[in-house]
Amino acid sequence: MLFNSYIFVFLFLPMTLAGWYVLNHLKAYEPAKLFLAGMSLWFYGYFNIYYLAVIVASILGNYCLSYMMKFSRTKFTSRMGLAAGIVLNLGFLFYFKYYDFFFENINGIFHTDFNLKHILLPLGISFFTFQQLSFIIDRCKGKAEHYSFINYLTFVTFFPQLIAGPIVLYQEMMPQFEDTSKRRMNFDNFAKGIVLFTLGLGKKVLLADTLAIPVNYGFEQTVFLDTPSTLLVILAYTFEIYFDFSGYSDMAMGLGKMFNIELPANFNSPYKSCSVKELWQRWHITLSRFFIQYVYIPLGGSRKGKARTLINTFMVFFLSGLWHGANWTYVAWGSMQGLLVIWDNIGIVGIKGSKEERSAKIVIPGWLGWIFTFTFFNLSLFFFRSENMTSAFQMFKNLLAFKNTGYLYKIAARLDIPEFYLIKQAINMTMPDKLAFVYLLLFVFLLAVSAFIITGKNTLEIVSEHPLDSKLCFLVTVVFVWSVISFSQVSTFIYFNF
Amino acid sequence: MSKKFIRNFMLSSGILLLLCIFVVVLFDPFFQYHKPLKGLKAVLTDKEYQCVGSLKTFDYDSVIAGSSVSENYYNDWFNQGFDCNVIKAIRSYGATADLCYLLDIAFSCQDLKYVFYNLDPSALTADPKTTYELTGCPMYLYDDNYINDVEYWLNKGVLMEKIPYMVANSLIGDYDENNSYNWAQWKEFNSDMILGLYIRKPSISEMKPEKYYEDVLRKNLDLLTERINSHPETVFYIFIPPYSMLWWDNIYREGDTEAYLYNLEQAMQELVRYDNVKLFYFQNNREIITNLENYMDIIHFSPDINRYICESLIDGKHQVNEENYRKNISEMKELSDEIVQKLVKPYEERIKVDIYDD
Numbered sequence A: 001m002l003f004n005s006y007i008f009v010f011l012f013l014p015m016t017l018a019g020w021y022v023l024n025h026l027k028a029y030e031p032a033k034l035f036l037a038g039m040s041l042w043f044y045g046y047f048n049i050y051y052l053a054v055i056v057a058s059i060l061g062n063y064c065l066s067y068m069m070k071f072s073r074t075k076f077t078s079r080m081g082l083a084a085g086i087v088l089n090l091g092f093l094f095y096f097k098y099y100d101f102f103f104e105n106i107n108g109i110f111h112t113d114f115n116l117k118h119i120l121l122p123l124g125i126s127f128f129t130f131q132q133l134s135f136i137i138d139r140c141k142g143k144a145e146h147y148s149f150i151n152y153l154t155f156v157t158f159f160p161q162l163i164a165g166p167i168v169l170y171q172e173m174m175p176q177f178e179d180t181s182k183r184r185m186n187f188d189n190f191a192k193g194i195v196l197f198t199l200g201l202g203k204k205v206l207l208a209d210t211l212a213i214p215v216n217y218g219f220e221q222t223v224f225l226d227t228p229s230t231l232l233v234i235l236a237y238t239f240e241i242y243f244d245f246s247g248y249s250d251m252a253m254g255l256g257k258m259f260n261i262e263l264p265a266n267f268n269s270p271y272k273s274c275s276v277k278e279l280w281q282r283w284h285i286t287l288s289r290f291f292i293q294y295v296y297i298p299l300g301g302s303r304k305g306k307a308r309t310l311i312n313t314f315m316v317f318f319l320s321g322l323w324h325g326a327n328w329t330y331v332a333w334g335s336m337q338g339l340l341v342i343w344d345n346i347g348i349v350g351i352k353g354s355k356e357e358r359s360a361k362i363v364i365p366g367w368l369g370w371i372f373t374f375t376f377f378n379l380s381l382f383f384f385r386s387e388n389m390t391s392a393f394q395m396f397k398n399l400l401a402f403k404n405t406g407y408l409y410k411i412a413a414r415l416d417i418p419e420f421y422l423i424k425q426a427i428n429m430t431m432p433d434k435l436a437f438v439y440l441l442l443f444v445f446l447l448a449v450s451a452f453i454i455t456g457k458n459t460l461e462i463v464s465e466h467p468l469d470s471k472l473c474f475l476v477t478v479v480f481v482w483s484v485i486s487f488s489q490v491s492t493f494i495y496f497n498f
Numbered sequence B: 001m002s003k004k005f006i007r008n009f010m011l012s013s014g015i016l017l018l019l020c021i022f023v024v025v026l027f028d029p030f031f032q033y034h035k036p037l038k039g040l041k042a043v044l045t046d047k048e049y050q051c052v053g054s055l056k057t058f059d060y061d062s063v064i065a066g067s068s069v070s071e072n073y074y075n076d077w078f079n080q081g082f083d084c085n086v087i088k089a090i091r092s093y094g095a096t097a098d099l100c101y102l103l104d105i106a107f108s109c110q111d112l113k114y115v116f117y118n119l120d121p122s123a124l125t126a127d128p129k130t131t132y133e134l135t136g137c138p139m140y141l142y143d144d145n146y147i148n149d150v151e152y153w154l155n156k157g158v159l160m161e162k163i164p165y166m167v168a169n170s171l172i173g174d175y176d177e178n179n180s181y182n183w184a185q186w187k188e189f190n191s192d193m194i195l196g197l198y199i200r201k202p203s204i205s206e207m208k209p210e211k212y213y214e215d216v217l218r219k220n221l222d223l224l225t226e227r228i229n230s231h232p233e234t235v236f237y238i239f240i241p242p243y244s245m246l247w248w249d250n251i252y253r254e255g256d257t258e259a260y261l262y263n264l265e266q267a268m269q270e271l272v273r274y275d276n277v278k279l280f281y282f283q284n285n286r287e288i289i290t291n292l293e294n295y296m297d298i299i300h301f302s303p304d305i306n307r308y309i310c311e312s313l314i315d316g317k318h319q320v321n322e323e324n325y326r327k328n329i330s331e332m333k334e335l336s337d338e339i340v341q342k343l344v345k346p347y348e349e350r351i352k353v354d355i356y357d358d
Helices: A006-025 A029-045 A049-071 A075-110 A125-140 A149-157 A170-178 A187-220 A227-258 A276-282 A285-296 A306-324 A328-346 A366-385 A389-400 A407-412 A418-430 A432-455 A459-465 A470-484 B002-027 B047-057 B075-082 B096-109 B121-125 B147-153 B156-171 B191-197 B214-230 B245-254 B257-271 B303-315 B325-343 B345-350
Strands: A349-351 A362-364 B062-066 B086-090 B114-118 B235-240 B277-281
Touching: A006 A029, A006 A227, A006 B147, A029 A049, A029 A149, A049 A075, A049 A125, A049 A149, A075 A125, A125 A149, A125 A170, A125 A285, A149 A170, A187 A227, A187 A407, A187 A432, A187 A459, A187 A470, A187 B002, A227 A366, A227 A389, A227 A407, A227 A432, A227 A459, A276 A285, A276 A328, A276 A366, A285 A306, A306 A328, A328 A366, A328 A389, A349 A366, A366 A389, A407 A432, A418 A432, A418 B156, A470 B002, B002 B147, B002 B156, B047 B086, B047 B096, B062 B075, B062 B096, B075 B086, B075 B114, B075 B303, B086 B096, B096 B114, B096 B121, B096 B214, B121 B214, B121 B257, B191 B345, B214 B235, B214 B257, B235 B303, B245 B257, B245 B325, B257 B277, B257 B325, B277 B303, B277 B325, B325 B345
Parallel strands: A349 A362, B062 B086, B062 B114, B114 B235, B235 B277
Antiparallel strands: none
């Protein structure tokens, strides 16, 4: 089930909230958690019942391992448990996500003929695997206790974070589920939850999904794009991916607040960053936290000399790329991020006013750092969005060709959105030859609105700083209603030849 | 303050959403709940969204059922010629199961005098299961479940585009209700068009045995004859439309000619048996199918041909019966041989070749 669906907004969410608060009001705390976990499993299995078997198997495997660790007495058994936990979780992830990618490459390199499985990737497997991996590592190291099955089930399946994060840690979630004072409805949190959820919904449905129209078309037509169209397509994608992912994170946090549960922030205005290193402290924060805690530090972090620190940094980004998808394009994207962060870490260039300023050989103003950072991140997204490396390189080629064939008009014309219908008809009647130009203006306007939003206050700042007054209520209502009527649209059936 | 915020948000969102629902149900551009409001026209331009609703809620006593080649009929040609009140039941590709699904809706809502049924050769080899869901049709409009109609009620495409379009066409446009689903007005029909769109397979596949499609043929014929049998009070005018000679060239290269002719012969043999069926065959009309100026692509012909078909149905021309159906098929076989051996040759230089053919 998606957050941006009628069934979620009008049925699932009201039912789950009502059940949760009624049961807690009756002091039926354990049934309340069981109810929440049950509803979360319905949420997860809504699209495909097969997904349910996958997540339940993963939860049972990890829970059994956690239970067995109760009997671990020696360093050896702890290490065995740790190895088993890592193999279990990464094996699961490998099988469902990387099997085909791995054997496709093996077949390509060694001319072997391993059969590919074409497995349907279970939703959110990367998120709940990492979530459980962090628990099982700490459990085997003796840092985490063994929890009741209901607690563990609720922690893993809590639906706001289940499909697209944030990647939550047991330390921050278990105490909240245990705290009975949090089981009463907190109207302040509930209202803030509505604001967060709705603004996130608007980011996803109104901005990301609209920007996706020209972006998808552009990436289907890579060989035809000229320089201006490539530039605008990648800029649109840079905004789309942010609104999509951060919108989903905002919705998750908002839903958490409605249940009086605090989820960690995942985004903090990353496009305001003046260095790539800073960007990664603000972008997908919970993923970076996981990699620092469970990869970077165990590899030695910054304790084993400068060279090793740089290698460890690169490893984190290389793995982060692979985590995002089983394709060399993601590996290339992750590696590019790694190299850029290493460049920042070397400290040749420092941003004025930053703590690296003193040790840097060259100091540049913040605005110049921002231009470099935003440009490099845009360029790296060629890899992230392209189907394959050939398409990614084609996009670089388009950009550097410095050609203008007018393809930009064709891309912009894809923005045939209902909101624009009346204007389109008016232009068609009065000055039809200007329609292509007006579509381009609409595209630029959308990008300008996106730029305005990313440079302003982010949703968390709005929620914490803005009073819950009628002005905010009006904004939230408009965004909510506009988003809801955007869940469904009328498609054009283009096939014509019968 | 928080409580007030929550209350105001719930109240204002609820009112606005209810207002959206009210507007959609009031104008109902997909005609799911009622006929057009007084003063508004039945603007029918999206068959996937409007066919089912119009069949459920309109007043009519006859139906034109068929694929995209049936969209350019002018309803009044039938109304005047047969003294009836006709609406269209159109489905892209015209698969038998899909058209029978629409006919079932029409039969359940109205007593039908006539069904004017366009039988495409491809309908005899199509999957005998409906394809609406498979092709992404809005299934919330196809069932009787009011709950999933939320996708219709709260839909910005309907609110911001379809309702204004309906109102504008009714009040300020010159929309003619007889031209429902018509697309011909935006197209050109001439030899340049058809030759430009025909991508010819360079190789010639081995001819398939004539009973190659026997299994699906029987299932499709059963679907159609089931409706004919169940409604003896309705007269079924079934007609097989005239595709261009390039279509015959194409099926020859695909190795389908003999199987398709066999299918048509079997269909004719079956359909001419019914008292409430009048069967018409236009494919062997040499004058039409060899004149490429009549076509937009290898299948779609100009509205003049639609008019000719309708007039033939009225006058009883090109009717097939138990005595002449075999003769029609053998004539068609001779004509199709002549097409591939002789008639298509002068156009070969203008025909594009499919370079991806394997």
